Amino acid sequence: xxxxxxxxxxxxxxxxxxxxxxxxxxxxxxxxxxxxxxxxxxxxxxxxxxxxxxxxxxxxxxxxxxxxxxxxxxxxxxxxxxxxxx
Numbered sequence: 001x002x003x004x005x006x007x008x009x010x011x012x013x014x015x016x017x018x019x020x021x022x023x024x025x026x027x028x029x030x031x032x033x034x035x036x037x038x039x040x041x042x043x044x045x046x047x048x049x050x051x052x053x054x055x056x057x058x059x060x061x062x063x064x065x066x067x068x069x070x071x072x073x074x075x076x077x078x079x080x081x082x083x084x085x086x
Contacts, residue, residue: 066076 062079065071
């Protein structure tokens with residue numbers, strides 16, 4: 001009787017252990033996938049920020065030139081088509 005109870009208890013423990021090992025494997029897989037996605041996100045933001053820098057600097061320089069040279073509105077308007085090409 002005690003042996004059968006011990007056997008059932010051991011079987012229950014083994015099943016719980018197997019379930020926990022399966023969960024640990026699943027967590028490791030999810031962590032690896034999350035790491036890959038996080039790396040992809042970082043690369044994506046890096047590319048986007050790099051691609052936005054040049055147009056932002058061009059606009060900043062344009063505004064600085066307009067301000068420092070006190071350009072009239074007509075001259076600024078004449079520059080707009082060139083800026084649109086960028």
